[in-house]
Amino acid sequence: MSTFRHVFVTVLFILLSATGAQSDALGIDVGTPVGVNELAKFYAIPPDGTGLPPGKGTAAEGKELFAQRCAHCHGEHLEGLKEVGGPKLIGGRGTLTSAAPVKTVESYWPYATTLFDYVWRTMPFDQPGSLTPDEVYSLSAYILSAGHVIDEKEVLDAQSLRKVVMPNANGFFSALGPELDMYRLAPGEPKK
């Protein structure tokens, strides 16, 4: 009886100390716990819009901002400037099956949340990460309305942006895993 109690107390002690120190099975306890405040500076916005910041913007506001901050690389009419490396942002619908597909936000990108995330994260290239959420909503609205994806009057915010359906939303499929296409006796159509 006393042996049982001794074992019980020892096991309880190990469990408590393991929980308290966060050490793993090998006894390793490394790293500093962090709370939500320290993590608040990070974001990555999936298609359901989780993490979209407060704020809003319209195409009209975005158009003005685009001329100041973006047009020197992407062209005045979002047509892209090859010589400075800024890609074309709109147009190209219906070209993806052609010999010269034109991949733009309008023709290719499957999610509007990706546009917001990428612009907020990296743009403009000469001052990366310098845009406010309002500015990113405005620029997103301008690019999407110029590409006839949303109405030019639409106000983009955390609620409306996640509801935008991109023209090529169904154009992608996950190819994780083995390359089955290479195992067809008569290669032709890829898997559906």
Next chain:
Amino acid sequence: MASVTRQKEDDSAAKPSKDDCPCREGMKPRLDYNRRGFLLSAMAASTAGAVTATGAEAEKMKAPPGATLYDVPEDPTKEMARGVHEDGGYGTRSQFETETRIKAERPLDGTSWTYTPLASTIGNLTPSGLHFERHHGGIPTIDPSRHSLYVHGLVDQAKKFSVADIKSLPSITRRFFIECSGNTLAEWAKPTGKNVQVTHGLLSTSEWTGVPFATLARQVGLKENAAWVLAEGADAAVMTRSIPIDKLMTDALIAYGQNGESLRPEQGYPLRLILPGFEGNTQIKWLRRLQVSDRPFMTHEETATYTDLLKDGRAKQFTLAMDPKSVITFPSGEMILPTPGYYLIRGFAWTGRGRVNAVDISLDGGKSWAPARLDNDPEPMSTVRFSYPWFWDGKPAILQSRCIDDAGNVQPSRKELIAVRGLNSVYHYNAIQSWAVASDGSVSNVHV
């Protein structure tokens, strides 16, 4: 390194030490592209009674990148040569070795890439200074004492790890290749690259040292619905990719070491993700954050780019493992075989789906095949050197290699590849490469 050496030379030119004597001056670095260094070496040359170097000759005497220029004695057995530590304690390569990465001409160097000179590296590992580069926001300068890796999301306890924390954990050291999924992308429609550095040089192999992700996972605890992990870099592109957690828990490393020293800045100093066999872009450099999630985030680099457009207009996403591939590096594009005779065909083979099991060589454009010799032991997700002795009879020949991995995957011909992918995939071109040897001995890139 070069600037440090230059500075030292400047100091010695300004303040000649008592130790300086004619017997030593000729052995000093001759950094003629530096004005004060030039004056010093010109003085040394005239002291020795030699002709003073002209500007053009001085230009010729410029040391290749990574080397320091020294005078070459007529007979090295008749002069005491330079002493230890003149290099400041970090050695340089020989001034006669000139291989360099070459860069792609792009509007912005910060979003460009450089190619590894595959035809002139030796052995299986790529020297760290020749490892290919692909950046999306330049090469950041990061002070490791101010850098942290955050692990959070679907975990029991979010944590940050300093670089010292990471280095305190048990590590693994292994040799893996990294290949950009855009390697060879100009070859879909027609032969484009003139030489193997351009066609296949977005491939390098290093010995990487780091901590398995699983070790970090035990430090934070994973929730039951953990399925994907977002990896994020601390560069101006704040590069993000979603990685299946299965891969991270299988063989991923949080790497801090490359070929026996810390990562090079252009390879992600102080921390990068290593995902053996996965496309290069997913192996996030300057790693600062891992966010555990139940779904992928659909970032820019897994939607707008690094997706493979097919003939029917749909695009494959998350084509992460690199398929079997190989290339002959000798003889290859722009080389010339001076006469008929014996040559040793050489090349690399690799696969992101296991180990290289065999490499075959064809001398007739794929009509017949014979096994090559494997020059090093195949390791998982690593390159293999192969070779094949060949007597060239002086007639036109088309040289090919194909890789077969231990899962049984066979590197496809270009025709087989485009039959399933079409011509617009951009990424993941792993077709058999053909080099045509003409009767005059010149070698060029062709499609058969």
